[in-house]
Amino acid sequence: MEERLVELRDRVVSLATREGNVIALEHRESKPGAEPGPEELALLSRGLRVYYGEFLAIRDVSLSIRRRKITAIIGPSGCGKTTLLRSFNRMNELVPTARTEGEVIFQGENIYAEQVDAVEVRRRIGMVFQKPNPFPKSIYENIAWGARINGFQGSLDGLVEESLRRAALWDEVSDKLDQSGLSLSGGQQQRLCIARAIAVRPEVILMDEPCSSLDPVATFRIEELMRQLASDYTIVIVTHNMQQAARVSDFTAMMMLGEQRAGEMIEFDHTGSIFTRPKDKRTEDYVTGRFG
């Protein structure tokens, strides 16, 4: 057991180093439990429950997402990771039968409060989806459209270039901005989607298994990009890939199916702690590959 953990930790270190971002693992392993101050918090959920019709999908999730950090949500399939992620920007409401209880505090306000406009929430908390889904429009339009509908004043050309540069895509597409976004490769499409999300200047970016349909090289580039973006954005990522969570995230939330097949969050801590010294037996089984 101990050997496996050490081995896994070494892999984490080696992968992190390979990316050229030597992540100080010490801070990941620093003392858990120190509650962050309100200015450090980007999102805070309290007693969050999501129902699909009569079915309870996630039960009582209370989670604090720290500003300008990457928080990973891991867990076996069907445990409500994506549902939790989508409840952070009210995307669940697009499912007609979905119902949410509890609250999500974003900048001091519950986003589920009556006077809050879901459209405004989604603008400030952006989203990148599992499958790359560029609009069937030109690369330029893919970026510019979101800014335009949000009343962006200023140079669209500048914004397009800036967003594509930040998404590490500019050098590959700068000479074909008028081509369809669908003409790009899968990895490029996903970076285009990230650039599109950045262009509306959100404060938080939610990523729903952004690399699950990509090859290892494209995955590596997206992970690299996420580390760079973390200096300005709060990122929440759902992933099936535990190595990915270990490589990129600062914090990790572990979810598991609880009673009556409702998803529950069983552990939340610094990523280093989750992968090396998990407190919950189920987490340990999961991250060491004995389950899930």
Next chain:
Amino acid sequence: MGARWRVIFQVSTIFGIVVLTALLFNILNQSFGLAAVEFAIEPASLAQNGVPLEELNRDQLTAIFQANVSPGLYRRYDSERPFAERTRVEVYELVMERVVEPTVVKTWSLYDTLLKRPAIEAEQAEKYPGARLQFFSWLSPEFVVKPQSSEPLRAGVRTAILGSLWTIAITIVFAFPIGVGAAICLEEYAGDTGLNRLIQTNINNLAGVPSIIYGILGLAIFVRGLEPLTSGEVFGYGEDSTTANGRTILSAGLTLGLLILPLIIINAREAIRAVPASLRRASFGLGATRWQTVWSHVLPSAIPGILTGTILAISRAIGETAPLVVVGASTFVTFDPDGPFSKFTTLPIQIYQWTARPQAEFRNIAAAAILVLLLLLLTLNAGAVVLRNRYRIRF
């Protein structure tokens, strides 16, 4: 077992092809062929110094006209418009109409013309010794541009084509926006409630209602109920004697619009439903409102499908006869429709009316008019397909 099914499918395909070919053959068979023509005065006898009639100049033709009709008739035509002001072609046509007076005494089908020529010639020599055999293409450029007439040789379909185009234009303007709007409302805005399902069932049923019932509806609502509106009275067209008490192009267009509305709604809904949900999610994820999502992403993606459905619906509307008979299409209109408030006839009505005439030649021009209708349909469809493909290629 598989082979047996293949044979069955092949037989049904061949059957369909045979039926279509027979239909086309039947139409073409009637549209072209020999005809025996009799003249009041043999045109060859009007030739002057070896120059045939059709090559004479205007003054010579005028002289022939004057010599062969009563002085009163000549004066009437001259006071209507002096012969000096008429063109050569106009005078020639007048000579043909009043002096030569060709009448078709017997027509033969294209099949007989091609394969039984000697028999036809024998029959003509025996029964119509004064007549001349002439090959007629009943479908000709002249046929398309000439207005309706009571004489088959001079009748054309211009008024009917214009009537059809006007009617279909009003149908599109009325039914397309309403149909697509209803589809958007049902697909994107309305939830999956019992009421919504009830509406959907009813729309599906409406698509199967016989068209003559729409005609009765149109008669009750547009022709009778909204007469001041559809006759153009409220717009100041009322006093004009050419108006038709609500039996106007506007009423016809609106009736056909009602008829194809369910078709457009059903097809547009299918097209909108086929737009992937990921596209909508991407748009909502950027903070777009529902309307922004629909307008910028759902509609552009669905428009090829919507257009396909609309093409089919319009093809149906353009061939509809029954509702227009009920709404009050005129069967004999010699002047062109000049707007939504004029009396009208359409191609199918014209064809129907011609086939009901006793003279055989009207059946020939009815066949020619069917060809015109088919060509018009093909043109409209081709235009719509081009339009649709343009949208599709864009990305």
